[in-house]
Amino acid sequence: MKIGFIGLGAMGYPMARHLSKEHDVTVWNRTREKAERHSREHGTKLAAGLASTAAADVIITMLPTSKEVDEIVDQLLPVVQHGTLWIDATSGDPNISRETAKRLAAKGVTFVDAPVTGATVGAENATLTIMVGAASTEEFERAREILKLNGKTIIHVGPIGSGHAIKVLTNSIMGATVWITSECLLLAKQLGIDLKTALAVTNAGSGRSNASENLLPMRLADHNWPLVFKLVHHDKDIRIANQLSHQLHASTPMLALTQHLFTASLHELGDQADYIEVAKVIARMNGASWD
Ligand code: NDP
Numbered sequence: 356m357k358i359g360f361i362g363l364g365a366m367g368y369p370m371a372r373h374l375s376k377e378h379d380v381t382v383w384n385r386t387r388e389k390a391e392r393h394s395r396e397h398g399t400k401l402a403a404g405l406a407s408t409a410a411a412d413v414i415i416t417m418l419p420t421s422k423e424v425d426e427i428v429d430q431l432l433p434v435v436q437h438g439t440l441w442i443d444a445t446s447g448d449p450n451i452s453r454e455t456a457k458r459l460a461a462k463g464v465t466f467v468d469a470p471v472t473g474a475t476v477g478a479e480n481a482t483l484t485i486m487v488g489a490a491s492t493e494e495f496e497r498a499r500e501i502l503k504l505n506g507k508t509i510i511h512v513g514p515i516g517s518g519h520a521i522k523v524l525t526n527s528i529m530g531a532t533v534w535i536t537s538e539c540l541l542l543a544k545q546l547g548i549d550l551k552t553a554l555a556v557t558n559a560g561s562g563r564s565n566a567s568e569n570l571l572p573m574r575l576a577d578h579n580w581p582l583v584f585k586l587v588h589h590d591k592d593i594r595i596a597n598q599l600s601h602q603l604h605a606s607t608p609m610l611a612l613t614q615h616l617f618t619a620s621l622h623e624l625g626d627q628a629d630y631i632e633v634a635k636v637i638a639r640m641n642g643a644s645w646d
Pocket residue numbers: 362363364365366367384385386389417418419420423444445446447471472473474475583584585588589
């Protein structure tokens with residue numbers, strides 16, 4: 356299968372590598388050096404320009420937001436081939452993706468939204484969970500045949516936009532969990548409880564979560580703060596979740612509060628911060644530190 360892969364960021368770079376094991380992959384990235392490196396390291400084809408990614412059976416986008424995806428769609432619309440499958444793996448906005456799907460459908464291109472969860476380690480190990488919004492089972496199966504090289508669990512969530520919707524909701528759950536767990540661990544520390552002991556008790560009890568087991572110990576206790584998922588992306592996801600809530604006229608105060616806390620943290624930390632660095636903001640709010 357010929358695949359045009361667009362967006363070799365933290366997630367896209369390893370995803371394109373796995374796809375190239377079975378498919379003929381052409382890569383394009385805004386910063387061309389990354390695509391050149393990918394081509395050198397993994398034997399993928401370097402796109403001469405964005406338009407050459409459209410000479411494919413499948414186009415995959417892995418970009419920050421639906422806005423960047425739409426800009427790429429604008430540029431490729433005149434050259435896309437009838438019958439192409441467009442898989443958008445971006446954590447995007449379901450309202451925008453439904454419109455994008457219509458624009459592509461007018462050119463005979465099938466669109467599915469297929470955001471992923473499992474972080475960079477999941478992309479590296481091809482163990483991502485992938486949630487797909489597809490108009491039909493047949494279109495989902497078409498996407499699954501490609502995505503199985505990137506993920507272990509691939510779920511057809513519902514019609515176009517459903518994948519994007521559940522992705523922002525599940526990331527909002529994670530955001531709220533990271534925040535409350537960090538707050539309580541800081542309180543434990545201020546009460547004189549050793550942080551590793553507080554984590555051990557939490558992880559052996561009902562406060563246990565992915566945050567307490569995997570995300571927070573290395574940062575809070577071992578002071579290792581890698582950049583794996585930009586806070587700017589996480590803030591975007593929680594904001595989309597809030598917009599969906601507003602559209603439904605739903606009452607979701609915890610979601611709203613989580614968004615305010617993450618947006619404030621983003622202003623404080625800047626757009627190159629990792630999402631778990633919100634714990635540093637919590638410490639500053641309390642005149643404390645994790646050191
Ligand atoms: P990165 O910031 O690492 O990479 C973003 C990619 O998009 C880069 O290739 C970048 O190009 C490209 N890009 C940015 N702006 C534009 C533009 N205007 N036009 C064209 N290309 C552009 O992001 P991630 O890989 O971390 O995330 C990608 C998506 O996956 C996001 O929606 C995120 O929410 C989601 N996600 C991320 C996870 C993670 O753990 N990192 C986990 C699950 C989902 P350039 O190299 O030139 O900057």
